[in-house]
Structures are given as structure tokens and as C-alpha cells.
Amino acid sequence: MPEPRVAILGGGGAVGRLLRGAFRATFPDVSVFVQSSKDPSSDLICNPLMDGAEAVVTALATFRPDVVAVLWGATPAGDADLGRNVQLAQLALDAAALTDVPRTVLLSTAAVYGGVAGVFREQDVPEDTNPYGASKLAMEVEALRAGLRGTIVFRAANVVGADALSRATRNATEDAPLLLDRFSDQTSPRRSYLSPVTLARTVLEVPKAVAEPPRILNLADNADGIAMSDMLAALEGQGRHNYWKSRPAPQDATSSLTLDLSALHAAYPALVGHARSDAAGLVADWLAAEEALR
Numbered sequence: 417m418p419e420p421r422v423a424i425l426g427g428g429g430a431v432g433r434l435l436r437g438a439f440r441a442t443f444p445d446v447s448v449f450v451q452s453s454k455d456p457s458s459d460l461i462c463n464p465l466m467d468g469a470e471a472v473v474t475a476l477a478t479f480r481p482d483v484v485a486v487l488w489g490a491t492p493a494g495d496a497d498l499g500r501n502v503q504l505a506q507l508a509l510d511a512a513a514l515t516d517v518p519r520t521v522l523l524s525t526a527a528v529y530g531g532v533a534g535v536f537r538e539q540d541v542p543e544d545t546n547p548y549g550a551s552k553l554a555m556e557v558e559a560l561r562a563g564l565r566g567t568i569v570f571r572a573a574n575v576v577g578a579d580a581l582s583r584a585t586r587n588a589t590e591d592a593p594l595l596l597d598r599f600s601d602q603t604s605p606r607r608s609y610l611s612p613v614t615l616a617r618t619v620l621e622v623p624k625a626v627a628e629p630p631r632i633l634n635l636a637d638n639a640d641g642i643a644m645s646d647m648l649a650a651l652e653g654q655g656r657h658n659y660w661k662s663r664p665a666p667q668d669a670t671s672s673l674t675l676d677l678s679a680l681h682a683a684y685p686a687l688v689g690h691a692r693s694d695a696a697g698l699v700a701d702w703l704a705a706e707e708a709l710r
Contacts, residue, residue, distance in 0.1 A: 420623045421447045423481035423517075425472065425508055426488025428452025430578035431523070434612035435485065435619075437705030442613050443620065449479045453488075457709075464488070465500060469507045476515040482623040483519040484512050490551065498551035505555045509562045519566040519623045522559050524552045526573050526608065526634070526675060535639070537676040538571070538632050560631060568622060568629060573608035573636035573675055575615065577702035581644055585651060588659040596644055597665035604645035604662070606672040608636035611692045611701040621684045629683035634675040637692040641674035650695035654703055 422439070426432050427450035439448050451472060452458040462471045476484065486508040490496035505522060512520040527549035530542040545553065556569050576582060581594075588594040596604050614637050622629075648658050665671070681688050692698045 419443065419446045420482035420620055421449075421480065422619055423449040423451070423476060423479055423484045425451045425484060425486045425511075426504075427458055428455030429487060429491075431572075431575050431612075431615075432487045433709060434575065434577050434702065434705045435487070435615055437708040438612040438616040438701065441704045441708035443616060446620065449475065449481060451475065451488075464507045465503060469511050472507070472511045473514050476511055476517060480515075481517055483521060483619055484508065484517050485619050486520065486522045489523075489555070492546075492548040498547055501551040501555045502558050505558050506562070509559065509564050509567065512567075513562075513564050517566070519568070520564060521619055521622055522555065522567065522569045524556055524569050524571045524632075525549065526571055526636075526673065528553050528556070528571060529673065531670055531673065533670050533672050535674050535676055536634070538630065538634055538679055556632060567631065569632045570618070570635040571632065571675070572615070573610040573634075575610045575612065576647070576698045577612060577706065579609075581647060582702070585648070585656070585658050585660075590659050592659075594648075594658065594660035595663045596648070596660055597669045598662040599665045599669070599671050603671070604643050605665075605670065606641040606643050606674065608634075608639070608641045608673070608675040609647070609692075609698050610636050611698050612705045613701040614687065614691060617690055618684065618687060621686055624686075625684065627683075630679055633680045633683060634677055635680060636675045636677060637698065639674060639677045641672060642695050642698065646695040647699065650699040653696060654699055656703075 450458045451460040453463045460475045489501040490498045529536045530545040584594045
């Protein structure tokens with residue numbers, strides 16, 4: 417059975433580029449179509465909010481993907497208009513419906529859980545969330561409202577290589593090191609992480625599923641999470657020196673935020689045997705995806 421054909425909308429962002437690299441490094445036989453707003457290596461360059469969705473519809477109709485991965489959207493960085501997340505979801509769902517795409521994957525975020533400590537299941541959505549999380553929740557509501565068959569929303573954990581910690585390691589210097597919270601038990605913050613390879617594998621598993629999965633699923637490599645200090649140590653192990661030091665954690669710091677993966681593994685059992693269980697594997701996948709794009 418041939419591998420599914422994959423279209424990526426929003427392939428020029430941090431997560432999109434890592435996903436492209438993961439396909440190239442780990443699944444080189446998969447046919448991948450990439451749209452972005454300005455990345456010159458993309459198959460289609462357009463800004464759907466300014467140019468409309470016609471070019472995307474035409475491209476999807478020509479490429480005929482088995483699954484569309486929708487990554488485009490606003491992030492907390494800069495002065496981004498977070499309201500665009502709902503608009504872009506609407507555009508993607510309309511394009512998928514017009515071209516009869518069998519499966520559509522929208523990437524949401526663990527930020528919908530509000531940044532408080534805990535192990536979160538899909539039904540555990542607190543009312544008090546940050547503006548970015550609220551915008552993604554609104555996107556999820558729109559996806560459910562649209563009612564397009566074959567649509568799945570994944571609440572992604574921190575994508576290693578594209579998350580705040582990864583960005584901070586790139587910007588840290590000896591004079592301005594990364595400051596890592598240290599709690600009273602001498603541990604660092606613990607988070608669920610998502611390898612770009614696991615994201616790619618999940619996108620490939622979606623069109624293979626026989627049964628219709630839940631509409632919203634958590635997505636991460638393991639439910640226990642990884643300490644941020646272990647992630648930094650794994651980077652050091654790969655030859656990437658980090659400038660960082662620990663500091664006493666503020667009172668409002670979140671010690672551990674992890675995702676329950678029971679529903680994910682029930683829907684896609686093939687993911688279980690390939691999940692990364694340690695920081696070294698996660699970092700290796702990140703660096704391999706980056707290298708594949710050079």
C-alpha cells in the first residue's frame with residue numbers, strides 16, 4: 417500500500433519547516449506538497465488572508481492529497497493578530513471541502529489548558545487560558561462547527577525545535593544566559609514534548625485509520641513529560657553548547673504540564689511503538705529534521 421499523499425498548509429513556519437524536514441529525513445518516499453506565505457522552497461507561495469483561497473483550492477485539486485495538515489496561524493510572538501487562527505481554519509476547511517480531501521488535520525496546542533500544572537485529558541479545558549490558547553480554542557470550535565467529515569484537531573505538546581525553550585537556546589549568550597526555573601525539590605519544569613518525526617508519523621497514520629477517531633486528541637511523545645534540564649543536557653550531548661543557569665522558580669511558575677495520551681493511542685496504536693521516551697531521542701529528531709532542510 418503506498419504511503420498517503422500529504423499537503424502542508426503553513427509549511428514556512430517553525431513547526432512547518434520541522435515537519436518538512438522530518439518527512440525528508442524519515443519518510444523520503446512520501447509525496448509532500450507545501451504551501452507557505454513566503455518560503456521560496458514551497459510548492460505554492462500565497463497569503464490566503466490577502467489573496468483568497470483560490471490558489472490553495474486549485475493546488476489541492478491538482479495534487480489530490482490523502483490528508484491536509486493545517487499548520488498556518490498566528491502565534492504569541494510579536495504583535496500577531498490571534499483572531500486570524502479562526503479565519504485561517506475556516507479557509508482551510510473550505511478548501512478541503514471543495515476538493516474532497518479525505519482527512520484534514522488542524523494543529524491546536526496544549527496552551528488551551530491554561531498553563532496550570534496537571535495531567536490533562538481532552539475534556540479538561542479550563543476557563544482561564546491565555547490569549548493564544550483562547551484563539552486556538554476558538555479555532556477548535558470553528559472546526560467542530562464546520563462539521564467536515566474526516567477533520568481531526570490535535571492539541572500538540574511543545575514541538576521540540578520550535579518551542580520557547582528551543583528558541584531561547586538559540587538566543588542565549590554568555591552575558592545573557594537562558595534562565596531556567598528551579599523548584600524547591602531542585603527540579604526544573606517538566607513538559608510534554610512532540611518530536612517532528614512523531615508529528616509526521618501521526619499525519620501519515622490519520623488517513624490509514626479504519627474507524628473514525630475522536631474529533632479532538634492530545635498529541636505528544638509520552639505522557640510523563642521531560643524535564644527541561646534534561647532537554648538542555650541532551651542538546652549538550654549533541655555538541656550544542658547552551659548558555660544557561662538556574663534560578664529560584666517564581667511562585668506562579670508551572671512545575672509540570674503533561675498530556676494524557678490514552679485516547680491518542682487507542683485511535684492510533686501504531687504510534688506507541690515509535691514514540692520518543694527521552695530527551696536524547698527528541699533532540700536527535702529535531703536536529704535531523706533541521707539537517708534535512710540544509
